Amino acid sequence: MQTTFAIEVDRVSKTYLSKRDQVEALNPVSFRVQSGEFVSLVGSSGCGKSTVLSLIAGLIPATSGEIRLWGERVTRPPRGIGYMLQQDCLLDWRTVKKNILLGLEFQGLKNRKTIAHARFLLRELGLAHTSEQYPSQLSGGMRQRVALVRTLALQPDILLLDEPFSALDYQNKLHLEELLINVLKKRRMTALLVTHDLEEALACSDRILIMGGQPGDIRRSLEVPEELRKAKPLHARGLPSFRPLFNEIWKEIEKP
Numbered sequence: 302m303q304t305t306f307a308i309e310v311d312r313v314s315k316t317y318l319s320k321r322d323q324v325e326a327l328n329p330v331s332f333r334v335q336s337g338e339f340v341s342l343v344g345s346s347g348c349g350k351s352t353v354l355s356l357i358a359g360l361i362p363a364t365s366g367e368i369r370l371w372g373e374r375v376t377r378p379p380r381g382i383g384y385m386l387q388q389d390c391l392l393d394w395r396t397v398k399k400n401i402l403l404g405l406e407f408q409g410l411k412n413r414k415t416i417a418h419a420r421f422l423l424r425e426l427g428l429a430h431t432s433e434q435y436p437s438q439l440s441g442g443m444r445q446r447v448a449l450v451r452t453l454a455l456q457p458d459i460l461l462l463d464e465p466f467s468a469l470d471y472q473n474k475l476h477l478e479e480l481l482i483n484v485l486k487k488r489r490m491t492a493l494l495v496t497h498d499l500e501e502a503l504a505c506s507d508r509i510l511i512m513g514g515q516p517g518d519i520r521r522s523l524e525v526p527e528e529l530r531k532a533k534p535l536h537a538r539g540l541p542s543f544r545p546l547f548n549e550i551w552k553e554i555e556k557p
C-alpha cells in the first residue's frame with residue numbers, strides 16, 4: 302500500500318527576485334515527513350530554513366519543484382496548517398480570549414464548538430485565569446503560550462514552528478517544549494520546527510534534518526534515538542546518547 306505523507310518537498314528550489322538582484326536561497330531539496338512525525342530543521346544562518354517553512358505554508362511560490370500536503374499540491378496557503386513564529390504577534394488591545402479567537406474569526410471558523418475548544422486549550426495550557434487579561438499583563442512565557450493556544454485553536458493537522466521559543470529564558474523554554482510535545486502527541490499532529498538550538502531539536506523531535514550551504518540544501522537526516530524520544534525534554538538532555546549526538550550535529554553544521 303502506498304503511504305501518503307503529511308509533507309512532501311519534492312526537488313524544490315527557491316530564488317528570490319527583486320528589481321535589482323536575485324538571491325538563490327535553496328538548491329533543489331527533497332524530504333518527506335510522515336503523519337504524526339516531529340521533525341526539526343537545523344543549520345547555519347541563511348541556509349534557507351525559514352524559506353522552507355514559508356514554501357510549505359504556501360506563503361511564497363517555489364521556483365521549481367513541488368510541495369504536497371497529504372498528497373495535495375500546495376499552490377496557495379492551505380487550510381489545516383498552523384504557523385507559529387518567534388514573535389507572539391498578539392494584539393495589545395485585545396484580551397487573551399479575544400486574541401485566541403482572532404484566527405478562528407479570520408478563517409470564518411468561530412462557532413460554539415470551536416470557542417469551547419479554545420477555552421479547553423486555555424485550561425490545558427494553564428492559562429484559564431488570564432483569559433480577560435491583556436497581553437501587556439503577561440510574562441514572555443505566558444504570551445508565547447497564548448500564541449500557541451491561538452495556533453492550536455484552529456485545530457491544524459500540521460504545525461510549522463519557526464524559532465517559537467528562542468526569545469524565552471531557559472526555564473520557560475523547557476516548560477513550553479514539554480507542553481508542546483504533550484499536545485502534539487495527544488493529537489497525533491505533524492510538526493516541523495526550525496531552530497538554532499540543537500539541544501531543543503534533539504530533546505523534542507523524532508528526526509533532525511541538517512541543512513547547510515548558501516544556497517542551502519539538506520546534508521543529512523538523523524533519527525533521534527528512542528531513549529531521547531521517550532524522555533521529557535529536560536531529562537533527555539541528561540541521557541548518555543545526548544551529548545555525542547549534539548557534537549555530531551554541531552560538526553556537520555560547522556562544515557563549510
Ligand SMILES: Nc1ncnc2c1ncn2[C@@H]1O[C@H](COP(=O)(O)OP(=O)(O)OP(=O)(O)O)[C@@H](O)[C@H]1O
Pocket residue numbers: 317318324325326344345346347348349350351352353515
Ligand atoms: N524576502 C526575501 N528576499 C530576498 N532574499 C531573501 C528573502 N528572504 C530570505 N532571503 C535570503 O534567502 C536566504 C535564506 O534565508 P532564510 O531566512 O530562509 O534562512 P534561514 O536559514 O532561516 O536563516 P536564519 O537562521 O538566519 O533565520 C538568505 O540569503 C536570505 O538573505
